[in-house]
Amino acid sequence: MNVISAVKAYVVKMTEESDPGMKVLLMDKETTGVISMVYGQSEIQQKEVFLLERIDSPNYANSTGLRYLKCLVFLRPTPQNIEALCAELRDPKYGAYYVYFSNIVAKADIKILAEHDEQEVVKEVQEYYMDYLAVNPHLFSIGLPGCIKGLAWIPTALQRTVQGLVAVLLSLKKAPVIRYQANSTLARDLGARVDETVNKESSLFAFGPNGSCLLIILDRRDDPITPLLNQWTYQAMVHELLTINNNRVNLSEVPGVSKELSEVVLSAEQDPFYAKNIFLNYGEIGQNIKQLMDQFQAKAKSHQKIESIADMKHFVESYPQFKKLSGNVTKHVTVVGELSSMVSKYHLLDVSEVEQELSSQNDHSAHLQSIKKLLANDKIRHGDAAKLVMLYALRYQNHVNSEVMLLIDMLKRRGVPDKLQKNIVNIVEYAGSHARQSDLFNVENAVKITKRFFKGLSGVDNVYTQHKPLLHDTLEDIVKGRLKENLYPLIKNHPAGFRPQDVIVFVIGGATYEESLTVHTFNKNFPSFNILLGGTTIHNSASFLDEVELAVQDVQKRHGRAMRNVRFT
Helix, strand or coil, rough: HHHHHHHHHHHHHHHHHHCCCCCCCCCEEHHHHHCCCCHHHHHHHHEEEEEECCCCCCCHHCCCCCCCCEEEEEEECCCCCCCHHHHHHHHCCEEEEEECCHHHHHHHHHHHHHCCCCCCCEEEEEEEECCCEEEEEEEEEECCCEEECEECCHHHHHEEEEEHHHHHHHHCCCEEEECCCCHHHHHHHHHHHHHHHHHHCCCCCCCCCHHHHHHHHHHHHHCCCCHHCCEHHHHHHHHHHEEECCCCCCCCCCCCCCCCEEEECCCCCCCCHHHHHHEEEEHHHHHHHHHHHHHHHHHHHHHHCCCHHHHHHHHHHHHHHHHHHHHHHHHHHHHHHHHHHHHHHCCCHHHHHHHHHHHHHCHHHHHHHHHHHCCCCCCCCHHHHHHHHHHHHHHCCCCCCHHHHHHHHHHHHCCCCCCHHHHHHHHHHHHHHHCCCCCCCCCCCCCCCEECCCCCCCCCEEEECCCCHHHHHHHHHHHCCCCCCCCCCECCCCCCCCCCCEEEEEEEEEHHHHHHHHHHHHHHHHCEEEEEEEEEEEHHHHHHHHHHHHHCCHHHHCCCCCCCCCCCC
């Protein structure tokens, strides 16, 4: 189960199965994101696609088109896109249209399109199930930041999530046995809706006895800790500190950055260095950046000697690779340099050490003193200070000596914005002990904290990396066949003797790159299992807190309380 391979295979079919010749690819905003996650523009152009257009762009509506070109249309089957495509077919800009929808399309919509195709320019209509973002081979996202409000599904978000999950299943040729987190009505509702679609479209899901998989639906509220923590592996760290948006990182705010590097693409499909380092820790990346620099300098030095025609020919032939290596070195040196600068400037190693202790040990007095010490340090960012208090509130909300209000007072005195202070109330309402099914702070089973040494990058001493997401325990239960039915019930009875080897885990409210690393590790350690992780979005701490704020909107007013189950004294 590899979502990047699945999407790439569809793109190859789409671009190669139509008649040969130069083509235009006409997309919408979302399908543009789907394609750009797995192919660079230059790669698409190698498939005889010389022009990319957006059907929802005002400029496209006013363009003239070229009748001798073929048009590949790749759209989500939404009412807006059907309407736009009908308008296109009434007055076609191109000679022939090959229409590919990213999901199941209603027969009524096909009929409407046929009625508008008066010039008979449509040569083909197909469903290619690419209605999701393939992030890593084992990680996908629906691209939905903010899916619940008032702790209930936003109806359009539920519908979009069902469509995305159905597309994942169809693209991988999997019929699901569905289990869901028992205390989550969100998970139950999503599971029921996916099951309903599978039954309705049963002919599409007839993949035979080897086509079954376990789809387990989880609720982010069961583990609010993982998205709040600072990260120390490359992909996760870049997302936490710089933010990755559809494989793109905005570096325009970095002091002294060149115009070419104001936005960079980090794609494991197109960048071997990133692919190799995506799950490595901060110190290892430092060593590998140095090796990349040495490799580049050696090549640059060898190119300085151009004394003959043969030397010139060799240089010209290797120039594209040389230029690409040069760009890659500059990109990663810039990214890692900025990460290093932020780690040092904001004392993130000190912050992370306390975060890790809070997430994995039970020592109220020591934790309180550590947090107070960091809150008194004006080098610590307001956001990091507030997140420490959130972690404390989640762990010690029911502790007899809880000092949440004292810590909030300290935040006020250091000038932390009201919004961040309110996030402490929000996070406890969203995912306090009343909302969680699992024993998130199971101290007895917690591995004793160990220091991990990061070598090879100046200024890095060590940092705690003990925290394991709750997902780790869930996956362990799945691979050992001990997932409890009362905690993760079935939507309906599974086939007799069903032992899942293919497992899709989906997190309502967003997955994280730390959980992606956990899945990657399980796939490596348990080769007979094939685990895939998905989420409504991929969070860093900032986007997670936005999600939480939207989720609890109106809830506190409705309940008439400031903070549920938190001792104020």
